[in-house]
Amino acid sequence: MPNATDRVQAITETVNRYIELIATGSADDIVELYADDATVEDPVGGEVHIGRQAIRGFYAAVGDVQRECELVTLRVAGHEAAFQFRLTVTAGEHKMVIEPIDVMVFDGQGKVAAMKAYWSADDVRQL
Amino acid sequence: MPNATDRVQAITETVNRYIELIATGSADDIVELYADDATVEDPVGGEVHIGRQAIRGFYAAVGDVQRECELVTLRVAGHEAAFQFRLTVTAGEHKMVIEPIDVMVFDGQGKVAAMKAYWSADDVRQL
Numbered sequence: 001m002p003n004a005t006d007r008v009q010a011i012t013e014t015v016n017r018y019i020e021l022i023a024t025g026s027a028d029d030i031v032e033l034y035a036d037d038a039t040v041e042d043p044v045g046g047e048v049h050i051g052r053q054a055i056r057g058f059y060a061a062v063g064d065v066q067r068e069c070e071l072v073t074l075r076v077a078g079h080e081a082a083f084q085f086r087l088t089v090t091a092g093e094h095k096m097v098i099e100p101i102d103v104m105v106f107d108g109q110g111k112v113a114a115m116k117a118y119w120s121a122d123d124v125r126q127l
Numbered sequence: 128m129p130n131a132t133d134r135v136q137a138i139t140e141t142v143n144r145y146i147e148l149i150a151t152g153s154a155d156d157i158v159e160l161y162a163d164d165a166t167v168e169d170p171v172g173g174e175v176h177i178g179r180q181a182i183r184g185f186y187a188a189v190g191d192v193q194r195e196c197e198l199v200t201l202r203v204a205g206h207e208a209a210f211q212f213r214l215t216v217t218a219g220e221h222k223m224v225i226e227p228i229d230v231m232v233f234d235g236q237g238k239v240a241a242m243k244a245y246w247s248a249d250d251v252r253q254l
Binding site (some may be wrong): 008036043044045046074075076077078079080081082083084099100101103117118119120123124 | 135148171172173196200202203205206207208209210211226227228230243244245246247249250
């Protein structure tokens, strides 16, 4: 990522790709966005998953529920991004919505070096 | 902050107080929310202000422009918070709006130990 404009664009594309993959991608697809030694803390205050194998396990555990995902707000600054997104999960007749705020730190290759997700059970709405 | 519910409530109150003080408070008022050795990086990628004296200087530099400030979204998780807010600044006939996403880390006494603000010039709207 040689200059600031390219960096902002690359980060923006990666965040949009992440949102797309949360809805429709596999754990293998998602983990491709991460650096080898990346960390994921989702939610913040919970377990920190370190490295691609642990991160793949975390996303695989989300399982086969039907998901829709939409980016609400994105702020890119320096080598980082903060974004709010809306995740709708449908399991049988039950539907729930949550809008976490995630923060990602990017490395020099544009891979996600660290992700932290800010949400709690209080933020989940049943539809 | 003895338990999780009290911690969430204390963090929520501090964020709301911060938003109120951004609009109507002095640098001295705002710095009271911070721990002695706190850090402020606003925007992310810019200078990191370390310690209360540097932080007071940062907020004092905002100056005497007329400000309105409103909390848009708040997510509390663990000992941290992420929140989006809307800041409207009026200088003479010029009015501009920006909606940063801030992240705060809180210490055991409920003081802000670290603040990072995610926004860039691209996010500023002229009204």
